[in-house]
Amino acid sequence: MKRLMFMLSVLLLFSSQNVFADEEISHNTFDYGDPVFLETVNMLSMEEHGTHDYASCSVKQVYYQEVAGMFQQGMTKDEIIDYYLKNQGVQALNAPPKEGFNLTLWALPFTALFLFSFFIFLFIKKWKRNAAKGLSTGSANLDEMEEELYASLIDKERKKYL
Structure with a gap:
């Protein structure tokens, strides 16, 4: 019985590691150098972290991952910008839109x-x-x-x- 429990726990442990490995593989397969992706990300203010270095700024990494996930879900650039405008307002953009006031x-x-x-x-x-x-x-x-x-x-x- 103890062996069976031990085997099941080991099997569960290895299977959970494979799930995380699959997420890492899908996370790494997105092309962060895509011009449309970069254009979209550069339009976002990222809570004033937009000018920080990607490697050392956790906020910028979160934004990059969110936008990459949205692109993988099939959202377009305009839909992503609209999503951030609805959630954060005009402050979400680096530059306000050139219309109206x-x-x-x-x-x-x-x-x-x-x-x-x-x-x-x-x-x-x-x-x-x-x-x-x-x-x-x-x-x-x-x-x-x-x-x-x-x-x-x-x-x-x-x-x-x-």
Whole structure:
């Protein structure tokens, strides 16, 4: 009886190891270098672990295994992205989608920079025009009497120091 129990436990032990070995084989058969897989995984933020090294980051390894499992189940790239968007929201993506309010947020800084540059250009152009008008009209409108007055003041000051 003891032998039978021992044999059954050994048999159960070996059969369970084969199950785990089969999982390892199926896990290792997925091509992690597939361009569609890499594109999908690179779109995910992975809870801010997306830039970490795969070998040392357990969170990134879990995401890779989840996405690989989804591909093996027959899900497409868009279905996987939708799954993460439903579960985690827009924070699941590295970059928000360029539609709706997010599109406004993408375009607003460039529009503001363009408008600011345009108004600075107009201000400088107007400033130059007014400066050029001020110099030409200011010297042309002096009367002869003012010129004589300035000339006499200059002569008087010059005679003081000679």
